[in-house]
Amino acid sequence: MTTTTDTAAPARDRGAWLRGTRLNEIGLVVAIAVLYIVLGSTAAGFLNAGNQLGMLRDAATIGIAAWGVTLVIIAGEIDISIGPAVAFASVLVAMGSADWGLGVVGAIVLTLVLGTAWGALAGWLRAQFGVPSFIATLGLWSVLGGLGLYLTNALPVVLPQSGLLDVLGGSILGIPTAAIVMLVLFAVFVYVAKYTAYGRAVYAVGGNPAAAMLAGINLSRVRIVLFATTGLLSAITGILLAARLGAGSGSAASGLEFDVIAAVVIGGTALAGGRGSLLGTLLGVVFITVIGNGLVLLGVDSFLQDVIRGVIIVGAVLINVWAGRRGTATRTS
């Protein structure tokens, strides 16, 4: 439509930008505001500073891994290993410092290195042999979950006293350390996604892997780095969780992988790859955390909480898909 669209294209383009990328985020902000108003007036103590800081800490458990998983999903892959990976990392840091005599710093370093390594392994299986990432990380999910329980006999491993762990598990200037880590990493990931060749390659690989390959992008390297990153982020989350609980546990963070994926998808990242934003994921993390917190404060039965959360998550994604479909300007001719 060389002639006819030239005049019409700018309007449609702007509309697509508004609807496709921003509507979702504006919608989430509105939804979160509504939640705040409703919960603020119905749930006792919701607006307390203590509760708000607690939510920030809870958000960190989902958020840190969610930054990495956002990139994984944008690249058209998936990582379902987060929950067991976090649990195993908490076990590693606890056993490393309490049982293996590595000291706290040694145990933390070991955990970070191993986390990166098992992530890279999953990425390598994906990149080198074409093992679907769902399967590669399902394997990881099972192996790490099993190892964590096996090493500890399913009992919590208490961490030794340590100033460093107190800081990691506590607060800095009143703000939970985990939340600070989350926000710093958020900034890093926003930068990486938008301002580095690697970040753009992630979008390109997810949008059209063949084109990315023919443009000289090293797909294997991108994929390995993606999963190494989520491994590292899981390890960080595990360390922070252990520090906060004072113990490592093979059964910690159960089901976290689904909260993470839900946050990413609610945030508007397409499971099919190629499209997504970290800001959306941040809002998705807040959304999920607020709902979880509100349901607890409202005294909803814990089994029923899962039911309500499930409905809300699917509903949110449904709205997203609907908004995305209307907003995407595509022409096939």
Add this chain to the structure above:
Amino acid sequence: MQTQTDTVVADVRGLTKHYAGVKALTDADVTIRGGEVRALLGRNGAGKSTLIRLLAGVETADRGTVQIAGQPLDGGVRRAAELGVETVHQELSLVPQMTVAENMFLGAWPMTGGRVDFAAMRRGAAEVLSELDLAIDPDALVEDLPIAEQQLVEICRAVRRAPRLLILDEPTSALAAGEVAVVLATVRRVAETGVAVIYVSHRLDEIRQVATSATVMRDGRVIETVDLEDVSTRRVVELMLGDAVQEQDRPATRSVDRDATPRLSVRNLAAGRKVEDVSFDVYPGEVVGLAGLMGSGRSETLRAIAGFDPIDSGEVWVDGTPITSVTPRGMKSLGIGMTPEDRKSSAIVPLLGVDENLALADYRQVSDGPTIRWERLRAAAARLIDRLSIATARSTTPIVNLSGGNQQKAVIGRWLHAGSRVLLLDEPTRGVDVQAKEEIYRLIRELADDGAAVVFVSGELEELPLVCDRVVVVRHGRVTGEMVGEQITTDAVVAAAMTTD
């Protein structure tokens, strides 16, 4: 070809469809009779696709009526199918892992006693195939068939449903010249059975072989329906373009210094099953065409040179230096860029902006250390958009919203951005309209004038005389001839590529 009957199959009156701000179709009147093959001509965006979508019931008109065999088309896709409208789209929609028979009965499997009756399915498929005089095994897996036969299976699937109106949207665009004949013959045979056929194509020569009349569209309107027997190609092109036709004459022969060191030399290249023994040189400022039919190994040759397929034997030299290890990264850094033949599936990243699609192969130029400087990226993109006259609302528009020709220019621009001095262009004009083709020819010549060495591959052999300084003929993975300057004529190129020995 004279099978036209008096039965009006499709009667379109005052059909109008406007999208937000785009007058896709305005007051279209078309009448098509049984047994007639009607060509539908027009540039991309002339309204052909919209007309087809309305006929197939995919979209609903704002105004106007469509009658199929006297009955109003007043519903969606189901109603259209009920009335006997079948469409074969440009992209193949077969399930590759299923047999020919199963694909022909996809979604409408014959059942006996609650089970799929494979025997009946095979019989039905064989019947259609023999009716159209095609030697395709109904039990063959579709993925094992050449593209041309896959296209025929698509047509058979539509024919099996006994359509009144069969719409073919560029059925030959993926085929080489030699493969087109069998598809055209099949289309004629379908028409002989009394079916009305709408045939969309950019290839004028093949339209003349299959259709008696052509409806020309432009800017969303039906301009004229012409009898193809007494209209010149020039007149048809005039109707399509609206303005005076530009001279499609050969560009002036340029002088290329062939005593200099070739920018790229290929010696006895063998790679995979399709490339057996290919040698040629490309000099700075030269456009060399690789002339070959589909399957001759022309695309595979480019892929091997660019490092994407392993080389079995032979040598690649760049600027007089033999390259010991031909890898994608290495060849890219030596200034070799390749644009793939399938633009949609392997060249563009649809949702990224034009700017990023341009920068994709080299972010370093627009970065400080690891940090991408977006203002520099945008500026670089703007320069290329300007230089290549890419028509886009803005540089950040997702590339999928651009027309095919503009997408292709951006894909070529990607390698200019990366500083490539050797451009391997695989089918750069596939599926783009006449005007965009001419712009791409001009662009390629200009790049060569600026010193680039270009290897140009096209399935439309008649393009080669319009762009190339030299043509290397490839047949079955071997170089079988070479033409320079005045020797390059359409006849000569086609004959050389098609001769079998």
